[in-house]
Amino acid sequence: MTDLEQVFRAEHGRVVATLARRFGDLDIAEEATSEALVVAVERWPRDGVPPNPGAWLTTVATNKALDRVRREGRRDAKQAEATLMDEQMRRDPEETGPVDDDRLRLIFTCCHPALAPENRVALTLRLLGGLSVAEIAHAFLVPEATMAQRITRSKAKIKQAHIPYRVPAAGDLPSRISAVLAALYLVFNEGYLASGAISRAQAASGEDSVLVPVREDLCAEAIRLTRLTSSLLPDHPETDGLLALMLLTQARSPARVVDGVLVTLDEQDRRLWDAALIDEGHAIVRRCLARNRPGRYQLQAAINAVHTDALDVTMTDWGQVLALYDRLAAIDPSPVVALNRAVAVAELDGPEVALSLVDGLAGSLAGYHAFQATRADLLRRLGRRDAALAAYDEAIRLAGNPAENAWLTARRDSI
Amino acid sequence: MAQYMLSVHHDGTEDFESMTPEELQPIFEAVDRFNKEVQEAGKWVFAGGLEPIESATTVDNTKGEALVTDGPFSESKEFLGGFWIIESADLDEALDWAQRGSAACAGRVEVRPFQPEPPTE
Numbered sequence: 114m115t116d117l118e119q120v121f122r123a124e125h126g127r128v129v130a131t132l133a134r135r136f137g138d139l140d141i142a143e144e145a146t147s148e149a150l151v152v153a154v155e156r157w158p159r160d161g162v163p164p165n166p167g168a169w170l171t172t173v174a175t176n177k178a179l180d181r182v183r184r185e186g187r188r189d190a191k192q193a194e195a196t197l198m199d200e201q202m203r204r205d206p207e208e209t210g211p212v213d214d215d216r217l218r219l220i221f222t223c224c225h226p227a228l229a230p231e232n233r234v235a236l237t238l239r240l241l242g243g244l245s246v247a248e249i250a251h252a253f254l255v256p257e258a259t260m261a262q263r264i265t266r267s268k269a270k271i272k273q274a275h276i277p278y279r280v281p282a283a284g285d286l287p288s289r290i291s292a293v294l295a296a297l298y299l300v301f302n303e304g305y306l307a308s309g310a311i312s313r314a315q316a317a318s319g320e321d322s323v324l325v326p327v328r329e330d331l332c333a334e335a336i337r338l339t340r341l342t343s344s345l346l347p348d349h350p351e352t353d354g355l356l357a358l359m360l361l362t363q364a365r366s367p368a369r370v371v372d373g374v375l376v377t378l379d380e381q382d383r384r385l386w387d388a389a390l391i392d393e394g395h396a397i398v399r400r401c402l403a404r405n406r407p408g409r410y411q412l413q414a415a416i417n418a419v420h421t422d423a424l425d426v427t428m429t430d431w432g433q434v435l436a437l438y439d440r441l442a443a444i445d446p447s448p449v450v451a452l453n454r455a456v457a458v459a460e461l462d463g464p465e466v467a468l469s470l471v472d473g474l475a476g477s478l479a480g481y482h483a484f485q486a487t488r489a490d491l492l493r494r495l496g497r498r499d500a501a502l503a504a505y506d507e508a509i510r511l512a513g514n515p516a517e518n519a520w521l522t523a524r525r526d527s528i
Numbered sequence: 529m530a531q532y533m534l535s536v537h538h539d540g541t542e543d544f545e546s547m548t549p550e551e552l553q554p555i556f557e558a559v560d561r562f563n564k565e566v567q568e569a570g571k572w573v574f575a576g577g578l579e580p581i582e583s584a585t586t587v588d589n590t591k592g593e594a595l596v597t598d599g600p601f602s603e604s605k606e607f608l609g610g611f612w613i614i615e616s617a618d619l620d621e622a623l624d625w626a627q628r629g630s631a632a633c634a635g636r637v638e639v640r641p642f643q644p645e646p647p648t649e
Contacts, residue, residue: 225619227619227623273641274619274639274640274641275530275616275617275618275619275641276618276619276620277617277618277619277620281620
């Protein structure tokens with residue numbers, strides 16, 4: 114990514130959010146921001162990047178938006194003016210909610226419960242992350258036209274149904290923030306566990322399809338937006354928990370895929386882990402522990418903190434990992450949590466005990482590749498060769514990620 | 529301010545017909561209380577409950593000759609039971625009224641904005 118692209122991506126959300134507040138219209142905000150970026154692409158290489166690129170882009174975009182409002186005639190101009198007045202009148206502390214930040218309002222608008230969950234993520238990536246429709250379509254493995262339609266429809270619903278552009282009042286915040294965090298976590302996971310995305314454009318042009326195991330840009334974007342949310346809501350433990358979870362997961366990323374093959378946690382070269390991200394993640398987890406208001410993201414972050422605390426895999430405090438999974442299972446009694454908990458049980462009580470737990474989950478998880486992979490590994494450790502081979506085959510059939518597939522294939526062939 | 533329709537939909541699983549007056553009375557009272565709240569908040573435009581779906585008649589004059597048929601236009605088992613039309617600043621406020629309306633009438637409520645009025649020149 115070039116420097117200019119980095120500046121654009123970093124400033125996109127801020128500029129769109131400021132214009133959305135001023136003009137009360139996401140389409141105007143987005144188009145004016147795009148036009149401002151075009152002007153910057155022409156001028157900055159010639160005149161140099163201005164000292165405050167965000168302010169420069171906001172000014173140019175505001176002028177572009179005013180031009181458009183004027184072009185579109187009196188009625189629209191009057192409406193825009195009215196909206197502007199209305200917005201300004203509403204800007205007393207009670208109406209704007211506990212935090213007055215344009216980007217945070219935009220996140221809450223994009224993640225409004227009246228929008229379908231998958232559309233919330235797409236809209237957040239488009240308006241705040243500045244990702245192109247093609248990139249978002251690529252990440253979600255849908256045709257670009259489909260994604261464009263989803264984004265257009267979501268923006269139309271925001272406008273027609275008058276979904277408000279504001280941070281919810283303090284009382285509504287706990288119920289609304291969870292949708293925002295869920296969207297950010299999905300964005301991060303889409304980057305971290307990229308579903309073996311094949312570029313449609315490349316597939317259509319007949320070029321070799323490109324399989325991408327990790328989408329670093331999506332991970333970085335999710336972390337940036339979560340950091341922003343956390344800095345704006347400093348006392349929200351689960352926001353901090355999600356940030357720590359992302360940082361501690363991201364820290365292991367350099368050791369996670371080698372030559373296109375997944376390297377599992379126990380075999381990773383821990384010297385490759387990012388020490389700065391781990392330190393930051395651990396500090397946040399300690400702060401969460403001190404608050405003692407655990408939630409699912411905080412507990413997952415704490416589990417990752419235990420793993421990243423061990424200098425090598427033999428030093429892992431499995432007792433603590435299991436205790437944390439027990440608490441997580443109490444909050445979130447889902448089969449996927451039970452599966453991960455069984456992995457810790459295997460380390461403490463042996464593969465046989467763990468296998469009986471895992472087999473009990475077959476009803477709900479038989480079609481999930483991680484279930485088959487975990488089962489295969491336990492069967493391998495118990496010396497049940499044929500059953501292990503069958504489970505690896507099933508896991509390979511179900512896995513979508515190329516690095517994961519390569520690892521499973523190598524495991525199967527080594528039995 | 530915009531106007532929203534809060535409509536109450538039945539999906540055929542409810543069995544209001546076989547409910548006794550004693551069972552229905554608390555629902556009527558809750559709806560009355562809700563209606564008063566909407567009126568006192570200055571948000572009331574219009575509201576009404578509809579007679580059962582068997583009372584519906586459908587008129588189709590789209591093909592040059594009016595065709596009148598007994599029954600609703602749609603074969604589905606879902607049908608509109610009643611509605612409120614309210615004034616509301618934005619969707620969040622409309623959703624808040626809908627939550628209270630749904631609890632009052634013991635039914636699911638769909639929230640839809642009206643199209644804005646055409647500009648007056």
